[in-house]
Amino acid sequence: MFCTNCGKEINDNAAICPYCGVVANKTALSNASNSNSNQSNTMAIVGFIFSFFFALVGLICSIIGFKKAAELGGNGKGLALAGIIISSISIIITIIVFIVVIGGALAFAGSVA
Ligand SMILES: [Zn+2]
Known part of the structure; x- marks a missing residue:
């Protein structure tokens, strides 16, 4: 032009x-x-990164980033969504591991006593 x-x-x-x-x-x-x-929309990026290390922080940041993405016309929405999914999976895995460890400890304590 x-x-x-x-x-x-x-x-x-x-x-x-x-x-x-x-x-x-x-x-x-x-x-x-x-x-x-x-x-x-750094919240989406921060949330995505944190979702790998600190799932709870990542989840909170991703949710904030997701809400902000709506304000910004969808910017960072995919990243925020990925952060929410990854951190949710991390939290679920942590809970499962926690239950297995506690259950194992209780079973061990039961076998000892
Ligand atoms: Zn000119």
Whole structure:
């Protein structure tokens, strides 16, 4: 496309004309600000990362990130959802392991006594 101000040919995706600095493509500019808000959904990213190490923290952050994703028009929604699923599975596994360990300890205590 061509700059509306100076008429020079510029990249279709360029938000600002590199020759005169005038805002050339308002769509590209709003897309750029959308991708900025995409980056600002750190809760989804934090929740996703934490879901591997601290499932409960990951779950809480992912839920917050998921709600924030709705505000941001779906940005980070998939990541937040993945964080919720992974942390939920981690919590379930932790509970199962806990029950098995307690059950085993009780069975061991029973066999000793
Ligand atoms: Zn220009």
